[in-house]
Amino acid sequence: MxxxxxxxxxxxxxxxxxxxxxxxxxxxxxxxxxxxxxxxxxxxxxxxxxxxxxxxxxxxxxxxxxxxxxxxxxxxxxxxxxxxxxxxxxxxxxxxxxxDLPYSFIRAEDAGAGTPDAIQATSGIPISNSALIILNIFEDNISSPVTVAFNGDTPLTIKTNSGNDILAGGLTAGMQALGIVSGATFRLVTDIDVSAAVAAAEDAAADAETAKTAAELAASSLLFRIFASVVTATAATIPSSSAYIAIAEFSPQPRFYKRFVSDPGTGDRFQSADGAWWQGLPLPGTALDFAHAVARSANATLVAGDLDQVHIWTIGTGTTYTATLPDPDTYIGRLLHLEVDDASLGLLAIACVDPVGKFVTGDLVLWAGESLTLIARAGKWEIIGGRCIPAVMQANNPGADLAATWVASSGWVLLNTPQSFYPGAPFCINAGALRAPRKGFYDISFHAGVSWATAPTFAYGMAHNTGNSAQRTFIEGTFSNLNNVINSEMKLPFAKDANFLPVVQWSGGSGVVVAKTSIGAPVFSLKESPQW
Structure with a gap:
């Protein structure tokens, strides 16, 4: 070593x-x-x-x-x-x-919980004697000596660099004290002697300027320079001697960035005022705690403490709960696992600031047995795992024969698609109307029987989508000399809650009817492509 x-x-x-x-x-x-x-x-x-x-x-x-x-x-x-x-x-x-944990600097917070001469400070990272500690001073000290206790540990006596106790008034409110833990003391990097410092500033301005220059040179040679935020670092002119910097705003630990002369082209990066490019270094891996899943049965707005956790919802019939995700930009590299219990009969809607994969707020719902494993990336939650159970549905439209053009906007009921086998099927029908339960690609088919006394000139079946204000035809087949059955099939993308309106039309002939009773009720089938 x-x-x-x-x-x-x-x-x-x-x-x-x-x-x-x-x-x-x-x-x-x-x-x-x-x-x-x-x-x-x-x-x-x-x-x-x-x-x-x-x-x-x-x-x-x-x-x-x-x-x-x-x-x-x-x-x-x-x-x-x-x-x-x-x-x-x-x-x-x-x-x-x-x-020790590889932190060059640890920020400790004096929020005034102790006294001026017995400081109580907390830090998000365990204090060790191998890291520099930056401690803000909440209020002027009154007497000497002064102690500081980090995170409730044994108080340490604060000493100057030369080993002296801090004099009364030596620590002032707003000061940022830099030091290390040394045995039973917190040893400051510099000495504190207010009167001597004032005299030196008055009597030797040139020496003070020289000391300032030396301090700046020493700071520029540090392995890491620390900035409060990406915004602060972007506006800074960073000395070329700094090959790495740290950004303190990320949670649960600072994020480190490496200097590049030109744009590295990928990843979390930004450019500082001096023209240098900075790219984020890989973060330590995180792991999901499947052994301690969080049981939920209500709306939930997830926060920092919910990250790297497994969340399982139980949802009753006809109920929709919403999971609101935190901004991924603040928690890059952290994980989340969202899941709906197998026995649930309701929906879990996902709300987010940035997209979840290809979905935005309002696009994505989960039903029984489905799950999402997510990792926070810059600008989105990336889907890296989970279970998708595609919606599969068959519905028919029973009733009397129809002797006029038929637009089947209602009356659809599930046919041989029990939720125990196809948990998304019930959500493909709303008040008897057909709909896409979430954004995605769907295979759809429509079958209707037609009979006549005299054959029509032509007849066809199709399915309209009314998700937009203007009606749009998505599937259509035109037929002549029909032998009693119309079949139309197509695979196309649909927005969430887009309605399907199967239609049967014809021209000419006599005695033409949609033969629900003699041939059988029309059937509409829908199959979703896997989404993740």
Whole structure:
């Protein structure tokens, strides 16, 4: 392992005496340290396919191949969080902790829950001594010393870089303090001495300007520069020495971006004000928790805490529930699984800001036995799995013979299509009218018997669609010298709730009727193509 960063960039020369002179970092040591950091990041990016909340959950899962990588992210024992590697084959062996979670920076929030001199701070990522911590200060401290407790852990005494306690008024409201955890202390990167800083600014403006320039150069050499949002980074001029940046607005962790000279052409990317292009690096894999499915029987607006979960609805007859999905742009790489219980007799409608696959709000419903497995991408929820049970329906239109042009707008009833075998069939008929239950491609056919005393000049059957204001013919067959049966078939796309109006027409002849009683009631068949 190479030398650590705080040794490479120390303030003094190698004999360890601070007063003996300034240290000039060795480029070979810097390259060695940077290569080590990149190797860890690359290893994690390629192999971190597993995430566990606690070490106990990880240790309980030995069904992974040798050398599999996993993260433990939320164990109450902070030291248990980190990157682990599987030792031994599938079903045997153990897990070995290799390193801390690879966060260069951790943001901690002081919301004022403690006191000015006993700060209580929280963070979305476990605190470790291998990461820099940015801590906002809620209010001026009153006395000395000052402590800080992260996420309810043991309070740490805040020390300046030179090891001194913070004086009264040394921490001011709105300050962003940068430091590391060192034993029982939170050690700041810089010293805090307000009076000395003011005197230095008044008496040595040139030195202050030199220090500012040095600080900017040091900041530009960091592996990661952190921006609050993509909007902030887009407007920034980012030094060319920054090969990577981090965006803090993504949940549950910052997202990292790599610099490109030209547009990389694909993926989550943007251009900053200096002309550089930035493309998002792969996120650690997520997994669905099928062992703890969420049972639902009502409308639901899903939020961040519902991600990476399985949601199963039970829906009664004639009921439609709506699942409203969160914006995928905020949760890129996260998963959702939506499912309707096999015994349900109602519908689950999907509402969304961005499309779900090829569907937008109002297009997509699920019925009994169907499910969707989704992953959040930029601009849409991508369908990556699930079960589609295509709608299959046969209906007939019984009644008396008809001796005039017939438009079958009502009177249709299911024929040999019980919901236990074809769960989408009942939703293909609404108040006796035929309709497409959801957007998609459908095979449709219409069969009607016609008899006569004298043969007509011609006769034909067709099915109209009235989903738009103007009537449009989708299938049509024209026949002459009929032998009592008209058959029309076609496969075409239809919008959700588009109506089908089967029609039988003829010209000439005598005694011409739609022979419902002698030949049999007209039959309409519909079969949906699989949607996912």
């Amino acid at each position: 190479p030398s650590i960063a705080r040794l490479i960039w120390r303030d003094y020369i190698t004999d360890g005496i601070p007063s003996s002179g300034n240290n000039k970092p060795s480029k070979s040591e810097i390259r060695s340290w940077g290569t080590w950091v990149e190797s860890i990041l690359n290893a994690i990016g390629v192999n971190a396919g597993l995430i566990y909340q606690t070490r106990a959950l990880l240790y309980a899962d030995l069904a992974k191949a040798a050398n599999s990588m996993a993260w433990v992210t939320s164990d109450p024992t902070v030291a248990y969080n980190g990157v682990y590697q599987k030792v031994g084959g599938t079903g045997t062996g153990s897990w070995t902790r290799l390193t």
